[in-house]
Amino acid sequence: LGREIVYYDSIGSTNEVAKGLAIGNCDEGTIVVAEEQVSGRGRISRGWYSPKFEGIYCSIILKPSVPISEIPKLTQLIGLGIARALQKRGINPLIKWPNDIVVNGKKVCGILTEMAAEMDAVHYVITGFGLNVNNRRIPGEISSIATSLYLESGEEFYRPELLASILKEIEIIYTAYKGGDYNGFISEVKSMSATIGRKVRVINGRMEYTGTAVDILPSGALLIEHDDGELTEAQAGDVSVRGV
Ligand code: BTN
Numbered sequence: 001l002g003r004e005i006v007y008y009d010s011i012g013s014t015n016e017v018a019k020g021l022a023i024g025n026c027d028e029g030t031i032v033v034a035e036e037q038v039s040g041r042g043r044i045s046r047g048w049y050s051p052k053f054e055g056i057y058c059s060i061i062l063k064p065s066v067p068i069s070e071i072p073k074l075t076q077l078i079g080l081g082i083a084r085a086l087q088k089r090g091i092n093p094l095i096k097w098p099n100d101i102v103v104n105g106k107k108v109c110g111i112l113t114e115m116a117a118e119m120d121a122v123h124y125v126i127t128g129f130g131l132n133v134n135n136r137r138i139p140g141e142i143s144s145i146a147t148s149l150y151l152e153s154g155e156e157f158y159r160p161e162l163l164a165s166i167l168k169e170i171e172i173i174y175t176a177y178k179g180g181d182y183n184g185f186i187s188e189v190k191s192m193s194a195t196i197g198r199k200v201r202v203i204n205g206r207m208e209y210t211g212t213a214v215d216i217l218p219s220g221a222l223l224i225e226h227d228d229g230e231l232t233e234a235q236a237g238d239v240s241v242r243g244v
Pocket of ligand 1: 012013014015016037039040041042043044046048056057058059100109110111112128129130131
């Protein structure tokens with residue numbers, strides 16, 4: 001990953017640029033990175049706060065030859081790659097299903113996976129992540145739920161080096177995923193889960209339900225047990241999970 005790097009001082013959204021490159025048939029592993037995004041995008045039509053020189057805003061173009069059903073698991077594994085890189089820097093991250101990374105209960109990183117597929121065959125996957133790194137402050141409206149590595153550790157990080165180690169970790173895991181060898185990684189995702197064992201409220205479009213998160217399945221789905229013992233599998237998609 002990152003043999004081809006497309007770099008911007010300022011851009012709307014690295015995921016948007018990556019989509020154009022993927023349609024133009026760029027090499028797998030190409031990354032798009034920017035110092036700031038003026039219209040960074042989050043999941044479920046939300047924005048992503050992307051102030052200049054403070055965070056890492058990066059999109060990776062992947063072209064795995066897999067059916068669509070294999071993609072939710074990939075999202076989990078990308079989160080694991082980022083979490084592993086943070087662990088190696090002395091940070092203690094947890095993975096909040098489907099794909100937030102939290103430190104001390106607050107979000108430091110969000111991942112937005114988008115894909116194009118035809119007849120169930122995946123053309124390309126864009127996996128974009130935003131990591132709050134050296135931010136000294138987080139604006140009022142998100143300060144109760146979001147944080148940065150600096151705010152949690154008191155340490156400043158050299159972003160290019162941190163990005164390189166994230167890409168290295170993701171590459172190791174992605175290579176195993178393509179070879180069908182991911183079960184060990186899914187166990188690691190579970191062991192770092194901020195969601196398993198917690199009461200959750202799942203919001204999927206207009207559907208809403210509560211239960212206890214009991215497992216992350218090999219598919220990447222979250223298994224939820226309702227009060228009556230019934231089980232539901234929440235698929236990543238556009239699902240939002242909140243504590244209840
Ligand atoms: C979320 O938690 O809602 C996902 C946030 C994803 C943000 C990243 S920043 C780089 C890439 N480009 C975007 O516009 N979004 C993703």
